Amino acid sequence: NAGVTQTPKFQVLKTGQSMTLQCAQDMNHNSMYWYRQDPGMGLRLIYYSASEGTTDKGEVPNGYNVSRLNKREFSLRLESAAPSQTSVYFCASRGDRGSYEQYFGPGTRLTVT
Amino acid sequence: QKEVEQNSGPLSVPEGAIASLNCTYSDRGSQSFFWYRQYSGKSPELIMSIYSNGDKEDGRFTAQLNKASQYVSLLIRDSQPSDSATYLCAVNRDGGKFYFGSGTKLNVKP
Numbered sequence: 001n002a003g004v005t006q007t008p009k010f011q012v013l014k015t016g017q018s019m020t021l022q023c024a025q026d027m028n029h030n031s032m033y034w035y036r037q038d039p040g041m042g043l044r045l046i047y048y049s050a051s052e053g054t055t056d057k058g059e060v061p062n063g064y065n066v067s068r069l070n071k072r073e074f075s076l077r078l079e080s081a082a083p084s085q086t087s088v089y090f091c092a093s094r095g096d097r098g099s100y101e102q103y104f105g106p107g108t109r110l111t112v113t
Numbered sequence: 114q115k116e117v118e119q120n121s122g123p124l125s126v127p128e129g130a131i132a133s134l135n136c137t138y139s140d141r142g143s144q145s146f147f148w149y150r151q152y153s154g155k156s157p158e159l160i161m162s163i164y165s166n167g168d169k170e171d172g173r174f175t176a177q178l179n180k181a182s183q184y185v186s187l188l189i190r191d192s193q194p195s196d197s198a199t200y201l202c203a204v205n206r207d208g209g210k211f212y213f214g215s216g217t218k219l220n221v222k223p
Binding site for chain 2: 045102103104107
């Protein structure tokens, strides 16, 4: 039982390049989330998906797109990376009604030069 | 105004003491409250959840919720050096969006 997995663990991009961060969970959770964490800023929600086929914006969605490919997988895409997107990205999934606890993946450390 | 406010610390306590971490939130409709521990370079790890007013105890950890004052706290009894980490407070209104505080760094000195 792997929980929440993310790939890649590290990535360096040049300004303007694109990439997709992958996330998968094996806990049969309906809800999945993408966050970014910057020093001193805590976790900020980028996008979330309450169920397969639905996505909603969080606090900081600009510059990102998401795809809920199926119940297990939720990807985050940067179409044209900017230095301001240098951050650590965490994916999480949440238990269903009655248990709103989130479980996090190991994170992706992204640097945009 | 931030949704969730925490003192960034660092909070320093001696080994064996009680560490008290505090969090306030702005949305009176918030229904679920969580404490996460995050070691440097690692992902957040859930340590406590609380949904109703009062205290909830789990081992050395006690979460306290006061919805009238919009205040949630975490007490760590018999603090150990291994408790040294950043503690994140999170709130949720209806199962959708979660809001996190910026975290309080705790140092437990041997």
